Structure formats: C-alpha cells, structure tokens
Amino acid sequence: MAVVAYNAPQSVEEAIDLLATLSATSAATSAATSSATSAATSLATSTTRARLMAGGTDLIIQTKSQSTEPVLVVDLKHIAEMMSCDLGAAGLSLGPSMCCAEFTAQAGVRDVYPGLVEAADLIGSTQVQGRASIGGNLCNSSPAADTIPALIAVGAQCLIVSAKGERTVAVEDFVTGVGRNCLQPGELLKRILIHRPAAGSRDAYLRFIPRTEMDIAVAGAGVSVTLDQQGICTAARVAIGAVAPTALLVAQAAAALVGTRLDEAAVAAAGAAAAAAASPITDRRGTADYRRQIVAVLVKRATNIAKQRAQASL
Amino acid sequence: MSEAQNFKYIGRNTIRPDGFDKVTGRANYGADLTLPGMLWGKILRSPHAHANIKRLDTSKAEALAGVHAVATFADFSAVGDEAIEGGEGSSTLLDLARNILARDKVLYHGHAVVAIAAKTAAIAEQALALVEIDYEILTPVLDVRTAMAADAPLLHNDLYTQNGADKATTPSNVAARHEFKMGDVAAGFAAAEIIVEREFYTPTAHQGYIEPHACTVRFDKDGQSMVWCSTQGHFDVRASTARLLGMELGKLKVIASEIGGGFGGKTTVYLEPVALILSRKSGRPVKMVMNRDEVFKATGPGSASRSWIKLGAKKDGTITAMQGSLAYEAGAFKGSPVMMGCMTAFTPYAVPNMLIEGFDVVVNKAKVAAYRAPGAPQAEFAVEMLVNELALKLGRDPIDLRLQNAAKEGTQTIYGPKLKRVGLVECLEAARDSKHYQQALAANQGRGVAAGFWFNVGGQSSVTINMNPDGTGTIVEGSPDIGGSRASMQMMAAEALGIAPALLKPIIGDTENVAFSAGTGGSRTTFATGMAVIEAAEDVVRQMKQRAASMWNVTAEQVDWVDGVAVNTAGEDRLSLASICAGADRTGGQISGRGNINARGAGPSFAVHVCDVAVDQETGKVDIVRYTAVQDAGKAIHPAYVEGQFQGGAVQGIGWALNEEYVYGASGLLENAGFLDYRIPVASDLPMIDAIIVEVPNNFHPYGVRGVGESGIIPPLAAVGYAVENAIGAAVTDLPLSPPRVLQLVQDRG
Amino acid sequence: MAKLHISTSINGEATEFLCEPHATLLDVLRNDLQLTGTKEGCGSGDCGACSVTVDGRLTCACLVLGVEAQGREIGTIEGVGSSDKLSVIQEKFLEHAALQCGICTPGLIVSTQALLQQNPDPSEEQARYFLAGNLCRCTGYDKIIRAVLDAAATLRAEQQGAA
Structure with a gap:
C-alpha cells in the first residue's frame, strides 16, 4: 500500500458522505475499507482504496509494506464526536478514535472499568498509546489485540453508522476473523458503548508477553465477575485473546464461575474451560501448546483480580 | 609504572566533550548527511534462504523515470579471491563482494542482489519491484548439525575443510577445524573423582545497535571521492571499499560519522562499496540507509553455537581436566569466531590438561560479524554452567571453587602465552564480598555466578595533538567514539x-587528516589509542621543554615539566604551556605532538557476574531480581563510562540469555526481523545493575589501562542460565530461556 | 502524486512544508526540514528514537503522517533547552553518563520531559515503564534511570524554590 491521498473529515456526517460516495463495488478485504471512485474525491484514482485511520499505529506500518496499492487515508481524529469520552450513570460512551493515553487518564474510568483501562495501558509503548485508540485496536481486528477481550468482558457494544442508518453489534460479534470485522463498505464505528457495572461487578485484564513491555500478547484474558452480598458469583464474562482467529467469549468458563464463591476449584475450572475453547496457532510468539496453558493461567489470575475488585466495590 | 599513581584528572567523572551535541540532537550520525543533488539508493534482497539465480534482468528498472544507476555483482567482476584484514573476523575479498551483492547464488533470506539509485527513495523502491529474477530454490541448511551431515546440501562447491595444515579434498560446509590442547586430558579425567558433561546450544543473536547502517558517498573522477558512514573503523571501510572498486587509498576519503552503536557489527562493509558504485555510475552523490528489517536480515549477527563440554575434578575441588567441542555458525560465508571460542573457553582456570576443538560451519543465514567479545560468550557459557554444576555436586560455594582454580599471573593458557598479571582473583573476591552475594534468596528465586575472560587487543593507533596560541589544543585521533572514548x-x-x-x-x-588507526573493536581504544594520545602529549611536553630551554638559554634536560608549567631547574624561570604556545611564533612555530604506535601488551580483562532471578513456575517467565557486574579495568580513566560498559555488556548478555534469538521458518525465512519480535531488554525488564570496578593495573599501559568493552557480555549467559537452573531445579542446556522453554523445563522436571 | 501544503508549528515556530501523503512526520523532519536530531531506529514505533510530541502528547514521529501536522504543535529535541543553556534533563543525562553512543538520547530526553510533565515525582518503576518504548542498547538503562530520577528531584526542588 502506498498512501496517495489524505482526507480529514470534520464530522461524522462528512465522513459518512465521503464513504457513501466511494463505490462499494469491490468488496473490501479489510473491513475498515471501501473502494474509492475518482468521483468521490479529486485526490483518489479509480483503483484507490480508502482506509480509515484513527491513531494510525497499525495502518501507517501496513502502508510501508512492499505492496504499491494506492490508498486514500481518511483521518478520523478531526471528528469531535469520535474523540470524546463520556462516563455517566448509564455507563461509558467512548469515541473510538480517542488515543489510549487520553482514555486511561479520563476521570473515573479506571475505577469503573479497571480491566479495560489495563488493556488500553498495555498497548505498545507510551508513544504508541499517544496515538493508538481503542476503536482502532478493535477495527484492526488482530487476534492479539489487547482491548478486544477486555471490551468483550465488560459487554461492550459497537455503534455503527452509515448512510443507511445506525446499528449496534456486540464486540464479540464485531470481529469476524484475522484482520476482519463486520463493518461493511460505507460503515463507520461511531461509538463504543458499555453499561455501567453494578456494585459487586468489576473486570480485570491480563496478558502474557515475554518481556515486561513492548510485545504483542502471547495470550490475553479479560474477565468480569458480579458478586452478591454473600460473595456468590451471580454473573461472569470470560474472554480470551491471541488463542484463536478472534477473541472468544467463553461461556463454559463463565458457567464454571457462576454460582460459586470463586474458590480455587471454580477458578481453575474456568481456566481449564478457556484452554479447551482455545484453538491457538504456533508462531514466533509462542507455540499452540504454550498458549493454551498460559491462557488458563491468565483466566485464573484475572478472575482472582476481578473478584477482589468486585468485593471492594460492594 | 608504579602501583599507585597519583592522578590529577584520571579517575574523575568529567562531562564528555561530545556530550552537548548528543543531548541537543546536533550530533550527526550515519543517516544525517544530505548532499546537493543526492540520489537515494535501495537494495533488492532475496526472498529465499538458498537459491540459484537463473536469470536477472534489470532493464525495466533502469528504464523507469528517475532511476540513475543500477548495481549488481557484475560490478565486482574484477575482484579476486584474496584474504583481507580488518574488522574482527577473517574473510576474503571475494566473499565480501559476494555478501554485499550476490553472485550466482543467494545464500540467505535478505541477501542483497541488486541496488538502485534514483531521485527519491520512493522511485528507487518502485524500480526494485521492476527487477526480474528467476530463482531455482535450493534446500536451505539452517543448523550446524544438518550442515555437518555427510549428505548435507552444500552452500559452496569450492569450500574445503581446513584442518590445521591439512585441507580436505571433498567440499563441505565445514570451513575449518581448529584444535588447541595442553597436557593430557585422558590422564586428567582418569585422575578425576567427579566428572560433569553436557551439550549446550546458543541461538543467533544480533548486536541490536539502534542506528541502522547508513552512508552518503560521492565518487569523483578527479580522485576526491568520499564516503561518510557510520562505522567502527573508517580505515577498514577505506581499505575494503578501495580494493573492491580498484581505487588507490589516497583517492578515497572516509569520514566516520557519529556512530549509533556497533558492538562489533559495524566492523565490516555492506552499503559503502555499493553506494560508491552507484555514485560512480550516476555521477551524483548517493545516500543509502538500511531499514530495521534489512539490519536484522542482512547484517552480521553473532554465531549460533552447539557445544559439548566435559570437566573432571577431584573431591577437594581441584579441576584436573577440561575438554570441549564447539561448532559455530558462520552464516553464508566462512569466518565464525569459533577459534576465539576455543581460546577463551577454559582460560579463567589454571588446569594442566585441556583439549578443545572448534568447527567453523557455513549455513544459510546472514554472514556473522563480530559481536562484543566475538566467540567467547557462547563457549564460556557452556563451561561456566558446568563449573556451577561441579560446585553443586562438590557442595562448594561457586565463587570459592573458582578461587581455588582461578587463573592468575603465570598461568599457562591453552593458546600459547602465560598470563601476565590479571585480576580474576580480585574480581571473584569482590563478588564474594558484595552486598548482593550476602543477600538471601526468596522462594522461586535462584542465583548464578559466572566468570568471563577476554584477551583485549592493541594494534595501530595514530594521534596528533595540535596546540593553539591560547594554550588550548585539539586531539586528532582515528578511533570512532562509540561510547564516550x-x-x-x-x-x-x-x-x-x-x-x-x-x-x-x-x-x-x-x-x-590522521594516519592509519585500527578500528574501535577488541576493547582497544582506551588502551591503544590512549597510549598514542599519551605519546603525542609527551611529544608536546618534550617540545615545550625545548622551547622554554631555548628562551632561557639552558638545555632541555635542565627543564622540568610540572602541572603544565616549564620549570628551569637552573634558575627561577617559569613558563606555562599557554605562554609557550602564545610565543611559539618566536620559537619556531606552533607546536604539534605526534603519537603513531602499534600497541603491544593489551591486558586481559576478567569479569565476574552474580545474578538472582525469580521464576514464575506457571508461565516460565524469568525476572532479573538483582544483578552485580564485577570487572577488572586495570585503571578506570572515566569510572562512570567504565561502569556503563559493564552494565551495557551485562544487559546485552541478559537479553541473549532470556529472549533474544533469530526465529527461522522451515524454509529458512527469518520471521522476527524487527524490534517487536527480536526482543532486546527494555527499561522495565531490569533492575539497577550494580557495577564494581576492580583495578589491577596493566603494566604495559602508562596509566594501567585494560580494555573494558567486551568481557562484560560473557558472564551473563551462564549467570542467568545457572540462576534459572538453580531456581527451578532442572538442567539448562539451551538459550534463550524464553518463557515457553523454561515452562517446559519446569514441567519435565515434574 | 501531489504534494500537500502543510502549516504547522515546530518547537513554537510557525513552519510550512510540502509533503507527499505517504511521508511520515519523521521523513519530513529529517529530510525536508533538516531537523535530524530526531533519529530513525526502526520506522515501526518499536524503538522510540524518533520520540516527539504532537500537541504536547508523546508519540513516535514514524507513526504520524506528515500531513497530520497541519495545525498542530510539534515538539522535537531541537526545542529542548535553549541555545545558551541545557535543560535540567539534558544536564543530568551528561552528569550521570546516561549515554554512550547517543543515538537513543534525543528520544529519551523528549520522553523524559513528557514523563516529568505528567508525573514530577516518578518512582523508579514508573520511570522504567514510561520509558520502556525507548530502546537503548549501550547502557543497560541503569544510568538513564538515575539521570531521570535525579532530574525529577532537581526540577521539584527548583519548583519549590520558586514557590
């Protein structure tokens, strides 16, 4: 890919108009893309593909690869609505292009969604966090994305807009494959919506990397648990990353936790269920067997952290 | 020299003279020079690990608008197969040329094939995509074991094993076999009451300097050609480049830019001759800068190694015999540092019976280059692991056992000379007495101790000191300053x-503007170039005394030099250096001092490291909890930068031990050519590294200096390796101790 | 491809440049504006040698398109300290011998400045994690971290003195 043109719409409407005028004739291979026609923009040629850019930490690297396919970059950081973050009584409404460093510094989010903040805090270096966004992490749809399991654990929803209107998709249904998601040509991820957790409900995210920083997750686990006053787990969501083509919501792992006091046996069972659900690959970052073992450990440890937080929130 | 000299300046932590430029961004490195009319050069590299080039057609690339020149191996067709000096390894000119641009075969993933200079980097890259190459893919050879097998595919049909004076008659991937021995190992093992032996593996590891290779060059037909580049030795760049291009040395000026790290990896040439060919063809200056992917794929890493070591000892701890066999990957062309491995492996020990052999083996990977104490870390890792095992089995403290067997002044080395005065015992004692060594370990923690030996080298250095009329002066030296020299x-x-x-x-x-100086390597700069500096300064003093003597009408012998002032011993006269310089126009012109030497008597630097680790037994992750690096500096000229060498070496070694390795797929393609997946240590991976400077003077240097640059990377492999072994209670054989490997060891232990 | 005209501010100085859409901010700084203090170690955001600030936020110049500089405030190493006086951070890097080859130093100084603006009293661990994206292969980080913590203490003392 080679960036041949750049456009920075100032509003969601302008972005949608731009995307709508780009022909949807060639099905995009990456979901955050559309085909551009020369009519759409004087900058682009008929073979130019549009790529939506938030932080650009993945996109700019991808455009440096050898392929010379021309690309129109649509920069989504000039749209105020996509850069804001609102935490209210109902929950969180997050502009997908807000950079992780800004998100993690937002008042209150660390108390309410500690696991999601942990995940956003883990993406790359301080420098990368100054650019990379949760929406970008989601739309890049890497199996190893840190925020995706964390978003699934807290039941996040994607608010998607296009010229045709709006629709809402759960994060676990948003990503459809390695680097693929359900965004259709002309569509835009406008907001990420998360309900406010009740008292007794909190999340945690852990990932495993060989170093302490700067690596891509070998495996990741986002866990959210809800405890009643007696300390019984009444609800749980367990999501795992980097162990399958997409992050997985593991119902069997949650089932192992619900109804228990999150004792050692229950937590170990949740870990085992997560390992069983994983279908990891072997690559330069870890073997399939190793990933399977590690994801069980991460689910166990993340559950214990979430449990402590949930207890503290009661 | 006397034991304890009273120094006025030596031993102080001054602010480095190039510091201002480096903290403000003004310092100019390899990629920082732009010339008017400059073109950008880019290289097309092999997508295969091992293949014959059946057809190469650059005509479409040459036809692209904005393309000014194309270079291939054909531009080196006059290069002969002669040996070359320089750098820290042995090679031939033809191998060098074939590594810079592939001839008829590509021998590793990323091997350069074609270079193109164009108006912009983007055009050069577009042109590379227009080059047509037909490859006949061959089976890659990726490991010394497969390479040494009788039926292995051959990288070179004309490579015959050199075994001492003998040369084999059938071609092989084994370029050479070396052997060193003394005493009678069979008798030594027969006398032993306890024997330990093990096989070890260390992976390919890259120097990992942050600055990629870069140069800007200009070929001028009138003989004013110049190369600006990031190098550890610009005289070596001149020699190699001039010979490859058939130029006289006097017609090629090489300017060493500031250098952003090298660690041995910038002692050879990759881009410079190619850029100069492109400049010669285009008539324009050419700039070439590698990207990080190219650095990992196509510049020399350190050798991967397989080794077998066997030690025998008596129950009282006396080591009676040491034996080993080493096989090092050279990469695509001969010249691994396995001989250095043979020479260093056993040298920390005074043992009468030793035997070691080493194999230099070509494989389909990038040609190795020197990496900090080249060859030593791999071999000494294996030996030090076993010395620790011996201590455990004998119930002895590992430092105490080493003290019992430590090499010292007069100890016979396996490679020839007896050791002069060395500081191993002092380093071991300092490690033993350190606060670190007294601290108790917590659960899941382990401790490792290891020693390291490196020769250090001397060699040629040239220095001029030019005085100014106001008493200031310029020291012109020829050793690129890589770390504060x-x-x-x-x-x-x-x-x-x-x-x-x-x-x-x-x-x-x-x-x-300075006479020949060998490169910055072998821990030689502070020692050898320092000696040349002192000689030049003494030359200045000699002339200062003569000028004062002539003004006072006495003989030079009657003039003393005290704290920068000429003193007439036959009278009351005093003349400061500044006033002699100010009046130099009346006494024969301004003063220059000269020191052109070939330094002998480099003093080995021994190091001893202590490492504590904590192991997460569920994930296999290893954390460095405490680390102490002790080393003999002879005399620390600038203690803070000496500590920095210890600490930097220690951390490179920690990276090698824990996470760094080249990962190849089955087809021989490198899968982790970037800092994301070639995992060098980051700040949060480490504790403070306690540095303890031991000073056992090297009597061959006026101030007692030993080089300190390299020994520090040797002990960490076994200090970390044995700390893990100690923590998990399972034998460690292979590096790196990445989490999956450690978890496997924990689980296999049961 | 057409070049775009960009108006920006670099180290407080209004600056204009023409840039191709694919050029990164790092390319522009180094090759078009000759601000070579910002170094390129990897081009992929993995080494931190090109650390700069964009509207005060730390990032890698190789992860920013040049065109994105439009209307922004860019801060580079050339804007740290003044022509006649080094900043405290620069001085402490020199005093502590926190550099050897110096290629990572501009990026580390820019990053340290960002750290201390955000957190004037970082613990050793906080400093190490904040700076984990700035690779240094020479020093083993020991003296860098000492310089950072000393600079923090010195700046705090200066603040108190001024208050």
Whole structure:
C-alpha cells in the first residue's frame, strides 16, 4: 500500500458522505475499507482504496509494506464526536478514535472499568498509546489485540453508522476473523458503548508477553465477575485473546464461575474451560501448546483480580 | 609504572566533550548527511534462504523515470579471491563482494542482489519491484548439525575443510577445524573423582545497535571521492571499499560519522562499496540507509553455537581436566569466531590438561560479524554452567571453587602465552564480598555466578595533538567514539600535559587528516589509542621543554615539566604551556605532538557476574531480581563510562540469555526481523545493575589501562542460565530461556 | 502524486512544508526540514528514537503522517533547552553518563520531559515503564534511570524554590 491521498473529515456526517460516495463495488478485504471512485474525491484514482485511520499505529506500518496499492487515508481524529469520552450513570460512551493515553487518564474510568483501562495501558509503548485508540485496536481486528477481550468482558457494544442508518453489534460479534470485522463498505464505528457495572461487578485484564513491555500478547484474558452480598458469583464474562482467529467469549468458563464463591476449584475450572475453547496457532510468539496453558493461567489470575475488585466495590 | 599513581584528572567523572551535541540532537550520525543533488539508493534482497539465480534482468528498472544507476555483482567482476584484514573476523575479498551483492547464488533470506539509485527513495523502491529474477530454490541448511551431515546440501562447491595444515579434498560446509590442547586430558579425567558433561546450544543473536547502517558517498573522477558512514573503523571501510572498486587509498576519503552503536557489527562493509558504485555510475552523490528489517536480515549477527563440554575434578575441588567441542555458525560465508571460542573457553582456570576443538560451519543465514567479545560468550557459557554444576555436586560455594582454580599471573593458557598479571582473583573476591552475594534468596528465586575472560587487543593507533596560541589544543585521533572514548582521550592527554581536560578538544579525524588507526573493536581504544594520545602529549611536553630551554638559554634536560608549567631547574624561570604556545611564533612555530604506535601488551580483562532471578513456575517467565557486574579495568580513566560498559555488556548478555534469538521458518525465512519480535531488554525488564570496578593495573599501559568493552557480555549467559537452573531445579542446556522453554523445563522436571 | 501544503508549528515556530501523503512526520523532519536530531531506529514505533510530541502528547514521529501536522504543535529535541543553556534533563543525562553512543538520547530526553510533565515525582518503576518504548542498547538503562530520577528531584526542588 502506498498512501496517495489524505482526507480529514470534520464530522461524522462528512465522513459518512465521503464513504457513501466511494463505490462499494469491490468488496473490501479489510473491513475498515471501501473502494474509492475518482468521483468521490479529486485526490483518489479509480483503483484507490480508502482506509480509515484513527491513531494510525497499525495502518501507517501496513502502508510501508512492499505492496504499491494506492490508498486514500481518511483521518478520523478531526471528528469531535469520535474523540470524546463520556462516563455517566448509564455507563461509558467512548469515541473510538480517542488515543489510549487520553482514555486511561479520563476521570473515573479506571475505577469503573479497571480491566479495560489495563488493556488500553498495555498497548505498545507510551508513544504508541499517544496515538493508538481503542476503536482502532478493535477495527484492526488482530487476534492479539489487547482491548478486544477486555471490551468483550465488560459487554461492550459497537455503534455503527452509515448512510443507511445506525446499528449496534456486540464486540464479540464485531470481529469476524484475522484482520476482519463486520463493518461493511460505507460503515463507520461511531461509538463504543458499555453499561455501567453494578456494585459487586468489576473486570480485570491480563496478558502474557515475554518481556515486561513492548510485545504483542502471547495470550490475553479479560474477565468480569458480579458478586452478591454473600460473595456468590451471580454473573461472569470470560474472554480470551491471541488463542484463536478472534477473541472468544467463553461461556463454559463463565458457567464454571457462576454460582460459586470463586474458590480455587471454580477458578481453575474456568481456566481449564478457556484452554479447551482455545484453538491457538504456533508462531514466533509462542507455540499452540504454550498458549493454551498460559491462557488458563491468565483466566485464573484475572478472575482472582476481578473478584477482589468486585468485593471492594460492594 | 608504579602501583599507585597519583592522578590529577584520571579517575574523575568529567562531562564528555561530545556530550552537548548528543543531548541537543546536533550530533550527526550515519543517516544525517544530505548532499546537493543526492540520489537515494535501495537494495533488492532475496526472498529465499538458498537459491540459484537463473536469470536477472534489470532493464525495466533502469528504464523507469528517475532511476540513475543500477548495481549488481557484475560490478565486482574484477575482484579476486584474496584474504583481507580488518574488522574482527577473517574473510576474503571475494566473499565480501559476494555478501554485499550476490553472485550466482543467494545464500540467505535478505541477501542483497541488486541496488538502485534514483531521485527519491520512493522511485528507487518502485524500480526494485521492476527487477526480474528467476530463482531455482535450493534446500536451505539452517543448523550446524544438518550442515555437518555427510549428505548435507552444500552452500559452496569450492569450500574445503581446513584442518590445521591439512585441507580436505571433498567440499563441505565445514570451513575449518581448529584444535588447541595442553597436557593430557585422558590422564586428567582418569585422575578425576567427579566428572560433569553436557551439550549446550546458543541461538543467533544480533548486536541490536539502534542506528541502522547508513552512508552518503560521492565518487569523483578527479580522485576526491568520499564516503561518510557510520562505522567502527573508517580505515577498514577505506581499505575494503578501495580494493573492491580498484581505487588507490589516497583517492578515497572516509569520514566516520557519529556512530549509533556497533558492538562489533559495524566492523565490516555492506552499503559503502555499493553506494560508491552507484555514485560512480550516476555521477551524483548517493545516500543509502538500511531499514530495521534489512539490519536484522542482512547484517552480521553473532554465531549460533552447539557445544559439548566435559570437566573432571577431584573431591577437594581441584579441576584436573577440561575438554570441549564447539561448532559455530558462520552464516553464508566462512569466518565464525569459533577459534576465539576455543581460546577463551577454559582460560579463567589454571588446569594442566585441556583439549578443545572448534568447527567453523557455513549455513544459510546472514554472514556473522563480530559481536562484543566475538566467540567467547557462547563457549564460556557452556563451561561456566558446568563449573556451577561441579560446585553443586562438590557442595562448594561457586565463587570459592573458582578461587581455588582461578587463573592468575603465570598461568599457562591453552593458546600459547602465560598470563601476565590479571585480576580474576580480585574480581571473584569482590563478588564474594558484595552486598548482593550476602543477600538471601526468596522462594522461586535462584542465583548464578559466572566468570568471563577476554584477551583485549592493541594494534595501530595514530594521534596528533595540535596546540593553539591560547594554550588550548585539539586531539586528532582515528578511533570512532562509540561510547564516550573522547572523554578518556581528553583526560589522558590532560594528565600527560598537566592542563585541564576542558582545554583539549578530542576529534575523530577522517582518513586524510590522521594516519592509519585500527578500528574501535577488541576493547582497544582506551588502551591503544590512549597510549598514542599519551605519546603525542609527551611529544608536546618534550617540545615545550625545548622551547622554554631555548628562551632561557639552558638545555632541555635542565627543564622540568610540572602541572603544565616549564620549570628551569637552573634558575627561577617559569613558563606555562599557554605562554609557550602564545610565543611559539618566536620559537619556531606552533607546536604539534605526534603519537603513531602499534600497541603491544593489551591486558586481559576478567569479569565476574552474580545474578538472582525469580521464576514464575506457571508461565516460565524469568525476572532479573538483582544483578552485580564485577570487572577488572586495570585503571578506570572515566569510572562512570567504565561502569556503563559493564552494565551495557551485562544487559546485552541478559537479553541473549532470556529472549533474544533469530526465529527461522522451515524454509529458512527469518520471521522476527524487527524490534517487536527480536526482543532486546527494555527499561522495565531490569533492575539497577550494580557495577564494581576492580583495578589491577596493566603494566604495559602508562596509566594501567585494560580494555573494558567486551568481557562484560560473557558472564551473563551462564549467570542467568545457572540462576534459572538453580531456581527451578532442572538442567539448562539451551538459550534463550524464553518463557515457553523454561515452562517446559519446569514441567519435565515434574 | 501531489504534494500537500502543510502549516504547522515546530518547537513554537510557525513552519510550512510540502509533503507527499505517504511521508511520515519523521521523513519530513529529517529530510525536508533538516531537523535530524530526531533519529530513525526502526520506522515501526518499536524503538522510540524518533520520540516527539504532537500537541504536547508523546508519540513516535514514524507513526504520524506528515500531513497530520497541519495545525498542530510539534515538539522535537531541537526545542529542548535553549541555545545558551541545557535543560535540567539534558544536564543530568551528561552528569550521570546516561549515554554512550547517543543515538537513543534525543528520544529519551523528549520522553523524559513528557514523563516529568505528567508525573514530577516518578518512582523508579514508573520511570522504567514510561520509558520502556525507548530502546537503548549501550547502557543497560541503569544510568538513564538515575539521570531521570535525579532530574525529577532537581526540577521539584527548583519548583519549590520558586514557590
């Protein structure tokens, strides 16, 4: 890919108009893309593909690869609505292009969604966090994305807009494959919506990397648990990353936790269920067997952290 | 020299003279020079690990608008198969040329094939995509074991094993076999009451300097050609480049830019001759800068190794015999540092019976280059692991056992000479007495101790000190400053002249304004170039005395030099250096001092490291909890930068031990050519590294200096390796101790 | 491809440049504006040698398109300290011998400045994690971290003195 043109719409409407005028004739291979026609923009040629850019930490690297396919970059950081973050009584409404460093510094989010903040805090270096966004992490749809399991654990929803209107998709249904998601040509991820957790409900995210920083997750686990006053787990969501083509919501792992006091046996069972659900690959970052073992450990440890937080929130 | 010299400047932590430029961004590195009319050069690299080039057609690329020149191996067709000196490894000119641009075969993933210079980097890249190459893919050879097998595919049909004086008659991937021995190992093992032996593996590891290779060059037909580049040895760049292009040395000026790390990896040439060919063809200056992917794929990493070591000892701890066999990957062309491995492996020990052999083996990976104490870490890792095992089995403290068997002054080495005065015992004692060594370990923690030996080298260095009328001066030296050596040159000159260091400005001359100097490597700069600096300063003092003598009508012998002032011993006269310089126009012109030497007597530097680790037994992750690096500096000219060498070496070694390795797929393609997946240590991976400087003077240097740059990377492999072994209670054989490997060890232990 | 005209501010100085859409901010700084203090170690955001600030936020110049500089405030190493006086951070890097080859130093100084603006009293661990994206292969980080913590203490003392 080679960036041949750049456009920075100032509003969601302008972005949608731009995307709508780009022909949807060639099905995009990456979901955050559309085909551009020369009519759409004087900058682009008929073979130019549009790529939506938030932080650009993945996109700019991808455009440096050898392929010379021309690309129109649509920069989504000039749209105020996509850069804001609102935490209210109902929950969180997050502009997908807000950079992780800004998100993690937002008042209150660390108390309410500690696991999601942990995940956003883990993406790359301080420098990368100054650019990379949760929406970008989601739309890049890497199996190893840190925020995706964390978003699934807290039941996040994607608010998607296009010229045709709006629709809402759960994060676990948003990503459809390695680097693929359900965004259709002309569509835009406008907001990420998360309900406010009740008292007794909190999340945690852990990932495993060989170093302490700067690596891509070998495996990741986002866990959210809800405890009643007696300390019984009444609800749980367990999501795992980097162990399958997409992050997985593991119902069997949650089932192992619900109804228990999150004792050692229950937590170990949740870990085992997560390992069983994983279908990891072997690559330069870890073997399939190793990933399977590690994801069980991460689910166990993340559950214990979430449990402590949930207890503290009661 | 006397045991305890009283120094006025030596041993102080001065502010480095090049510091201002480096903290403000003004310092110019390899990629920082732009010339008017400059073209950008880019290289097309092999997508295969091993293939014959059946057809190569650059015509479409040449036809692209904006393309000015194309280079291939054909431009080296006059190069002969002659041996070359320089750098820290052995090679031939033809191998060098074939590594820079592939001839008829590509021998590793990323091997350069075609270079193109164009108006912009983007056009050059577009042109590379137009080059047509037909490859016949061959089976890659990726490991010494497969390479040494009788039926292995051959990289070179004309490579025959050199075994001592004998040369094999059938071609092989084994370029050479070396053997060193003394005493009678069979008798030594027969006398032993306890024997330990093990096989070990260390992976390919890259120097990982942050600055990629870069150069800007200009070929001029009138003989004013110049190369600006990031290198550890610009005289070596000149020699290699001039010979490859058939130029006279006097017609090629090489300017050493500031250098952003090298660790041995910038002792050879990759881009410079290619850029100069492109400039010669285009008539325009050419700039070439590697990207990080190219650095990992196509510049020399350190050798991967397989080794077998066997030690025998008596129950009282006396080691009676040491034996080993080493096989090092050379990469695509012969010249691994396995001989250095053979020479260093056993040298920390005074043992009468030793035997070691080493194999230099070609494989389909990038040609290795020197990497900090080249060859030593791999071999000494294996030996030090076993010395720790021996200590465990004998119920002895590992430092105590080493003290019992430590090499010292007069110890016979396996490679020839007896050791002169060395500081291993002092380093072991300092490690034993350190606060670290007294601290108790917590659960899941382990401790490792290891020693390291490196020879250090001397060699040629040239220095001129040019005085100014106001009493300031310029020290012109020829050793690229890779880690602060200008500060130590300044201090040594100041000490010899008796004036404040800040009055002297050290600069790195180019190949035209200072005489030949060997590169910055072998821990030689502070030792050898330092000796040349002192000699030049003494030359200045000699002339200062003569000028004063002539003004006072006495003989030079009647003039003393005290703290930068000429003193008439036959009267009351005093003349400061500044006043002699100010009046030099009346006494014969301004003063220059010269020191052109071939330094002998480099003193080995021994190091001893102690490492504590914590192991997460569920994930296999290893954390460094405490780390202490002890090393003999002889005399620390600038202690803070000496500590920095210990700490930097330690951390490179920690990276090698824990996470760094080249990962190849089955087809021989490198899968982790970037800092994301070639995992060098980051700040949060580490504790403070306690550095303890031991000073056992090297009597061959006026101030007692030993080189300190390299030994520090040797002990960490076994200090970390054995700490893990100690923590998990399972034998460690292979590096790196990445989490999956450690978890496997924990689980196999049961 | 057409070049775009960009108006920006670099180290407080209004600056204009023409840039191709694919050029990164790092390319522009180094090759078009000759601000070579910002170094390129990897081009992929993995080494931190090109650390700069964009509207005060730390990032890698190789992860920013040049065109994105439009209307922004860019801060580079050339804007740290003044022509006659080094900043405290620069001085402490020199005093502590926190550099050897110096290629990572501009990026580390820019990053340290960002750290201390955000957190004037970082613990050793906080400093190490904040700076984990700035690779240094020479020093083993020991003296860098000491310089950072000393600079923090010195700046705090200066603030108190001024208050």
